[in-house]
Amino acid sequence: MRVLVTSDYRALSLQAAQIVAEAVRLKPDLVLCLPTGNTPLGMYEDLVRRHRQEGLDFSRVRTFNLDEYIGLGPDHPGSYRAYMRLHFFDHVNVAEQNIHIPNETESDGYEQAILEAGGLDLLIVGIGANGHIAFNEPGSSFASRTRAVALATETIANARRHFDNEADVPLTAVTVGIRTILEARQVLLLASSADKAGVVERAIRGPVSESLPASALQLHPNVLAILDQAAAVSFR
Numbered sequence: 001m002r003v004l005v006t007s008d009y010r011a012l013s014l015q016a017a018q019i020v021a022e023a024v025r026l027k028p029d030l031v032l033c034l035p036t037g038n039t040p041l042g043m044y045e046d047l048v049r050r051h052r053q054e055g056l057d058f059s060r061v062r063t064f065n066l067d068e069y070i071g072l073g074p075d076h077p078g079s080y081r082a083y084m085r086l087h088f089f090d091h092v093n094v095a096e097q098n099i100h101i102p103n104e105t106e107s108d109g110y111e112q113a114i115l116e117a118g119g120l121d122l123l124i125v126g127i128g129a130n131g132h133i134a135f136n137e138p139g140s141s142f143a144s145r146t147r148a149v150a151l152a153t154e155t156i157a158n159a160r161r162h163f164d165n166e167a168d169v170p171l172t173a174v175t176v177g178i179r180t181i182l183e184a185r186q187v188l189l190l191a192s193s194a195d196k197a198g199v200v201e202r203a204i205r206g207p208v209s210e211s212l213p214a215s216a217l218q219l220h221p222n223v224l225a226i227l228d229q230a231a232a233v234s235f236r
């Protein structure tokens, strides 16, 4: 796995956006697999800027999100669909019919849609404090594909701050699997802040194990990890 250490979160975000922008310019109908969460916010912001200022054209790009909570209406502000609209889709020209977000009833259909699109060209992931990628929590099989999963206690606790009511905090989600992730042609792993330093080091340098889902990325031939200084203490 190649590791790129950037000076700070802004540099990480610009670097990630640059890689996405170049891939879109090279292949205008790129198949992109996209994360939510805090880490990619700066990347989305810079992609929106590039669309506005440089005319970066997403009109033929196909997008597949990594995951979505189960049980929230599509307009629920805590849903990943709402996040994607707020931070990206509403500000660029991705065509509505090219947007794919997994849902509980169609998880096999999601894998089929990825296949029909020609497979994932570029997949971007963050990493959870417990080593999850997408919502593949510790213990997930490396052979897993898109499916409904129970969220780890720690993941549920972290999600709490995004929901007004305790009762709305999702306990389950639909996520692409580890196998789905490993089949993408290129993977970008983004990690920012000191909170992630320990788990990032174990994911990149530690043993490959289903107890640390992100370690599966060591099995992929084309992964670039972009870390800011704080997340990269052991890589300087």
Ligand code: F6R
Binding pocket: 034, 035, 036, 037, 038, 039, 040, 066, 067, 125, 126, 127, 128, 129, 132, 133, 134, 135
């Ligand atoms: C989000 C996702 C999650 C996050 C991870 C890190 O679509 O799949 O695995 O990437 O929980 O989240 P942040 O970036 O908020 O630290």
